[in-house]
Amino acid sequence: MKQTGLMKTDFPELKLVSTGKVRDIYELDGNLLIVATDRISAFDVIMPNPIPGKGEILTTMSAFWFNKMKDVIENHLISVDPDEFPSECRLYKEILRGRSMFVKKAKPLPVECIVRGYLAGSGWKDYCDTKTVSGIKLPDGLKESATLPEPIFTPSTKAPEGEHDVAITRTQMERMIGTKLAERIIDISLAIYGRAKRIADEAGMIIADTKMEFGIADNKLILIDELLTPDSSRFWPKADYEEGRSQKSFDKQFLRDYLLSIKWNKKPPAPELPDDIIVKTKERYKEALYRLTTHYSKN
Secondary structure: OOOOOOOOOOOOOOEEEEEOOOEEEEEEOOEEEEEEOOOOEEOOEEOOOOOOOHHHHHHHHHHHHHHHHOOOOOEOEEEOOHHHOOHHHHHHHHHHOOOEEEEOOOEEOOEEEEEEEEOOHHHHHHHHHHOEEOOEEOOOOOOOOOEEEEEEEOOEEOOOOOOOOOEOOHHHHHHHHOHHHHHHHHHHHHHHHHHHHHHHHHOOEEEEEEEEEEEEEOOEEEEEOOOOOOOOEEEEEHHHOOOOOOOOOOOOHHHHHHHHHOOOOOOOOOOOOOHHHHHHHHHHHHHHHHHHHHHHHOO
8 A cells, every 4th residue: 555645845935944853834925935745753753754744634633722821821823824934835735734733933942841641751761860860859669651750841852853852851941042932931831731730631641741842933932843732742631541661641652662673773764664563653643633623612
């Protein structure tokens, strides 16, 4: 079965300014057009196969969460409707529909803002080694996937393309961007996670952890990039949760587990993905979106 999807964009009439692991970014009228392709990365390496429809899922989820958090902090989103984009986009409207955001241009801050409510992933690994995560001491005796006594903020660097983000402490973050700004970002990040956790809980999901990005636009701190998607978060089915083991998930952990099972060395080039892995990865992303949007369309 041949899998199709959008691996890259080609808009000659527009000014391409950046290509990330998933998104192609164009500059328009002093703002940005962010196009979510169907690329997927794991261990900071882009896979050679797309996950068809993934870009639409990420865009829909980000728009959902930006709307839910707009009273907590302003975000960069102007519109997700290509009919409202600048006229230069008209030629590409059908490609853009569903997978693009027209956003305010901001200066990104040089840190990834991660909030963890559960002990998983690199946080679990660090805890096993040191009983700490990003310099934060945690109680002894915690198990894998355990609920933390309270959510913790664990920042990291933003590594260049092809390199790995590196966990840093709160003190290191304060040195990078200043104590006052760091404190504000931590408070906002924890508030967003707390609200998202409650919303997801009502939809039968656990948000184990999530990564956010902030930027400065018009001298104001705003939320940028994506928000609470399966690319940037761990979503677990609430009904299946049990501490002491890894969890079923509605995110890219399924893909990571497959890559670990074939003993890939986590370095480019990434291996070709079998069709069943592509299909099952997409199913997990769709399930997270379905649970959220179906639940809230009924309420």
